[in-house]
Amino acid sequence: MPMVMKPMYRFEKMDGLGNDFMLLDADCQDKTCTLPPTAQAIRRWSDRRRGIGFDQLIYLYKQQDTQYYQFFNADGSPAEQCGNGQRAIALYLKNKQLAMPITIEGAGGPVQLNHQDDDHITVSFTQTYQYEKKQLSLLGMPVTAYLVDVGNPHCIILSADVEGEALAEKAALISAYFDSGINVEMMQIISDHHVRVRVYERGAGETLACGSGAAAVAIVLRHYFKGQQDIKVSMPGGDLQVLLSAECDKISLIGPARSVYQGQIYD
Structure with missing residues (x-):
């Protein structure tokens, strides 16, 4: 029987003030990958002994010309917003040579990101709270x-x-x-x-x-x-x-x- 290869995900491990993240960019994944990943996969990857280990998973994807974000907790449940994760996204996009500032969209609403240097990354959002x-x-x-x-x-x-x-x-x-x-x-x-x-x-x-x-x-x-x-x-x-x-x-x-x-x- 031929061996069935499991999908391979490419990721970047990031942190903001010790709040750590696994970042998945849909543009970097093979067509065999399930996107966004399942809650079961997220729980397995978040294990700090048997997986990668992280507080939240960040999933990035594009629709037309707009960059979208999704956050997932270590238990696989969705999270609406994460300010430290947004700074990690800003650094990731800056390293991909995207122009700053940039506005991204997601469950927590539109967020503007700006990168002065790696110690001074700004996340700004306007909303009725x-x-x-x-x-x-x-x-x-x-x-x-x-x-x-x-x-x-x-x-x-x-x-x-x-x-x-x-x-x-x-x-x-x-x-x-x-x-x-x-x-x-x-x-x-x-x-x-x-x-x-x-x-x-x-x-x-x-x-x-x-x-x-x-x-x-x-x-x-x-x-x-x-x-x-x-x-x-x-x-x-x-x-x-x-x-x-x-x-x-x-x-x-x-x-x-x-x-x-x-x-x-x-x-």
């Missing part, structure tokens, strides 16, 4: 949850010491309040222009950084605690600069991205 306060019970104690949707949903909880938080335990309890789950951020306010944050991403677990989470906490600082429009968000993976318009309807994230390596992997 939703925010509200909600009272929750957490480990038997009442807490105020600040809910913000910036293309994907976030729940921000204030903390006096984010490093000492039992983040995974609390994130599981918080997520149970929401039918589709939610991204959870613990935020420690340092000043009116600086916060420290830890993030537990829906479908991925705790990550070193989250761009959309940084945008969400900056909006909370601005709306509820008289924060500035230029805010430094410090996460375990590093610092991200968040610029907000006066009404917070235009958001820019400025930070680094890196290409780690290129490779091929079987389905």
